[in-house]
Amino acid sequence: MGPPKKHFVPFLLLLAFCILLLLYSPRPNSISTQFPLNPHSIATSTATSASASSTFSLTIKVLTFNRLNSLTRCLTSLSKAHYHPDHPVHLHIFVDHFPNQTQSNIDLKLQESLGILRFVDGFQWKWGQKVVHYRTTNVGLQAQWLEAWWPTSDDEFAFVVEDDLELSPLFFKYLRALILNYYYNASNFSPFVYGASLQRPRFVPGKHGNKMLLEKTSGLFLYQLVGTWGQLLFPKPWKEFRLWYDDHRAKGIKPFLDGMISTGWYKKMGERIWSPWFIKFIHSRGYFNIYTKFPDEKSLSVSHRDAGVNYGKTAGPDSQLLDENSLDFDFPEMKSLSTMKKYDFCFREVVAGRIVWSLNDLGSILPSVQKKEAVLLVSLFGVSETVTRNLLCHFERLNIWNYIFIGPATDFLFHLAQSGHPVIDADGFLEDIKSFKSLRIQESNARLIKEILLKAYVVKKGLELGYNTWVVDGNMVFVDNEIFLDPMDNFYAGESLDLFYVKNSPSAHKIWTHDFLHDVAAMGDKIALPSDTVNFASVMAKLVGQKGIRFKRIDEKSFGMKIGNQNLNQALETNKKVVYWFRELDMNSIQKHLQEMNLWVIDNDSSCRAVVCHNS
Ligand SMILES: *[C@@H]1O[C@H](CO)[C@@H](O)[C@H](O)[C@H]1NC(C)=O
Numbered sequence: 020m021g022p023p024k025k026h027f028v029p030f031l032l033l034l035a036f037c038i039l040l041l042l043y044s045p046r047p048n049s050i051s052t053q054f055p056l057n058p059h060s061i062a063t064s065t066a067t068s069a070s071a072s073s074t075f076s077l078t079i080k081v082l083t084f085n086r087l088n089s090l091t092r093c094l095t096s097l098s099k100a101h102y103h104p105d106h107p108v109h110l111h112i113f114v115d116h117f118p119n120q121t122q123s124n125i126d127l128k129l130q131e132s133l134g135i136l137r138f139v140d141g142f143q144w145k146w147g148q149k150v151v152h153y154r155t156t157n158v159g160l161q162a163q164w165l166e167a168w169w170p171t172s173d174d175e176f177a178f179v180v181e182d183d184l185e186l187s188p189l190f191f192k193y194l195r196a197l198i199l200n201y202y203y204n205a206s207n208f209s210p211f212v213y214g215a216s217l218q219r220p221r222f223v224p225g226k227h228g229n230k231m232l233l234e235k236t237s238g239l240f241l242y243q244l245v246g247t248w249g250q251l252l253f254p255k256p257w258k259e260f261r262l263w264y265d266d267h268r269a270k271g272i273k274p275f276l277d278g279m280i281s282t283g284w285y286k287k288m289g290e291r292i293w294s295p296w297f298i299k300f301i302h303s304r305g306y307f308n309i310y311t312k313f314p315d316e317k318s319l320s321v322s323h324r325d326a327g328v329n330y331g332k333t334a335g336p337d338s339q340l341l342d343e344n345s346l347d348f349d350f351p352e353m354k355s356l357s358t359m360k361k362y363d364f365c366f367r368e369v370v371a372g373r374i375v376w377s378l379n380d381l382g383s384i385l386p387s388v389q390k391k392e393a394v395l396l397v398s399l400f401g402v403s404e405t406v407t408r409n410l411l412c413h414f415e416r417l418n419i420w421n422y423i424f425i426g427p428a429t430d431f432l433f434h435l436a437q438s439g440h441p442v443i444d445a446d447g448f449l450e451d452i453k454s455f456k457s458l459r460i461q462e463s464n465a466r467l468i469k470e471i472l473l474k475a476y477v478v479k480k481g482l483e484l485g486y487n488t489w490v491v492d493g494n495m496v497f498v499d500n501e502i503f504l505d506p507m508d509n510f511y512a513g514e515s516l517d518l519f520y521v522k523n524s525p526s527a528h529k530i531w532t533h534d535f536l537h538d539v540a541a542m543g544d545k546i547a548l549p550s551d552t553v554n555f556a557s558v559m560a561k562l563v564g565q566k567g568i569r570f571k572r573i574d575e576k577s578f579g580m581k582i583g584n585q586n587l588n589q590a591l592e593t594n595k596k597v598v599y600w601f602r603e604l605d606m607n608s609i610q611k612h613l614q615e616m617n618l619w620v621i622d623n624d625s626s627c628r629a630v631v632c633h634n635s
């Protein structure tokens with residue numbers, strides 16, 4: 020009935036958009052994983068039933084423009100591949116238009132387009148639908164990729180192919196095997212895997228990153244980088260990316276990621292290319308792509324690198340194609356996801372799933388954490404998620420990798436472990452210690468005593484293994500890594516910083532006995548210090564002092580800088596090694612202070628602004 024209803028249209032659109040956002044907005048706290056990481060929560064896998072797996076469909080998205088010879092080679096190779104009767108394989112061809120400002124050679128351009136369209140029209144495709152999308156304007160590679168797909172179900176996959184690629188006849192067989200093993204097999208499924216690339220792994224985008232040490236790797240592995248020469252996309256992460264892109268693009272945020280070659284591409288090519296956006300998204304989510312190293316660096320998808328947007332002049336094929344006659348060719352073993360090696364944008368190995376629940380776990384995990392026989396135990400009690408993420412970016416910047424976090428069993432803690440940061444689940448660990456050592460903890464001050472006791476146990480385990488241990492609080496930022504140089508003293512304490520160092524020394528072994536730990540556990544009522552000054556460092560300093568052992572006090576005034584509610588606009592005083600604050604200080608103040616000092620190094624997605632590679 021007329022005009023008034025029109026008002027509802029924008030409203031409905033808005034509502035629909037909000038629902039989509041709700042459905043796909045990132046919820047880092049509820050990310051489930053393939054590993055039974057958190058015993059307190061049941062991992063909800065999105066992998067669907069076996070019946071769905073037998074009916075999934077694949078759509079090949081061919082992106083083309085004006086290279087008829089390339090396109091002919093590409094489509095011919097696709098038509099010669101082996102498909103499977105269970106799975107429809109659709110072919111969508113996106114033909115970009117020539118730019119409208121072309122004033123010269125218009126007739127030639129029109130002829131070229133006509134040539135492409137005639138060829139595409141005549142091309143037979145019998146494995147599914149053939150759809151041709153002929154553009155009216157030149158949209159460029161970014162829109163060609165981004166608009167190529169909006170999945171309509173979770174059983175629909177896209178394989179994106181630029182026209183200068185050539186595919187092996189075996190490519191679909193392999194994609195099918197990957198999809199069945201890493202999408203539909205629930206025990207190998209992870210929401211952190213966004214797809215698979217069929218190109219030869221060859222490139223590390225982090226500046227000063229490692230060479231691809233592929234002699235160490237064989238068969239399948241996980242790597243964060245997208246491989247644009249034959250990329251299989253899984254539906255959910257792709258939708259998530261599209262919504263993330265909309266959100267950032269609309270707010271004028273740029274996909275800058277310092278230290279990455281892709282940021283240079285973006286500065287040069289801007290919105291003509293899409294990969295800097297995708298790379299930034301993958302970095303912020305910590306997602307991975309499946310790659311395969313085939314013998315002799317052959318691959319199932321080869322780029323001829325013909326002259327075009329990516330190459331000024333033709334560069335020639337990137338590697339050799341695996342064909343049916345490749346002698347002895349067998350697909351590599353589809354190893355279980357949990358045993359696959361994982362690499363970040365520096366091609367640094369990411370060791371996921373290191374979680375300590377018991378004393379035993381600690382004995383097996385600490386050796387993988389230590390560097391030069393030193394371990395950095397970082398307390399996350401009372402430390403917010405954002406502050407922890409900021410701290411991690413500083414560790415990356417400072418090339419500090421020998422840390423292990425200890426904190427309550429939250430989803431975030433398990434997410435950290437999944438992302439390659441070793442953790443101690445304080446709740447699980449405490450249960451193990453209590454039952455094992457029949458410890459009774461005094462109820463008053465219980466929370467604090469537990470925290471202190473756990474740290475004391477980790478120090479003890481470190482001593483048994485011959486390590487020096489630094490115990491530090493997560494409410495702190497390290498300005499440089501000099502503080503972790505060996506301070507020479509057996510014990511070294513900063514009581515208001517809550518920093519304590521125990522050197523692997525005869526005197527430490529003498530004090531750090533089981534009796535000592537029982538003393539800690541029984542201490543409840545005896546801690547009469549004002550509560551805001553009671554922490555691990557102050558209690559240890561006191562106990563060690565009572566034994567008549569000398570320890571060195573850090574000169575905290577010159578060592579660190581404490582920020583508080585007052586005096587915003589602080590500049591970092593030179594020569595300070597750490598910046599710290601009280602647990603109670605509110606998030607906004609922490610962020611503002613650290614921003615003033617250029618120590619706030621995460622972006623609005625709480626991910627590091629930079630990738631910092633250290634050649635190893
Ligand atoms: C080309 O397209 C742009 C944007 O749509 C428009 O502003 C411009 O006038 C067009 N140029 C020609 C020659 O048609």
Ligand SMILES: *[C@@H]1O[C@H](CO)[C@@H](O)[C@H](O)[C@H]1NC(C)=O
Nearest residue numbers: 204205206207353354355356
């Ligand atoms: C699923 O993956 C697991 C782990 O790799 C493997 O043991 C199992 O055989 C796979 N199941 C099927 C049906 O392939």
Ligand SMILES: *[C@@H]1O[C@H](CO)[C@@H](O)[C@H](O)[C@H]1NC(C)=O
Nearest residue numbers: 267270271272273622623624
């Ligand atoms: C981050 O978010 C804040 C507040 O929402 C906004 O003021 C700021 O401009 C954003 N920063 C960037 C780089 O978008």
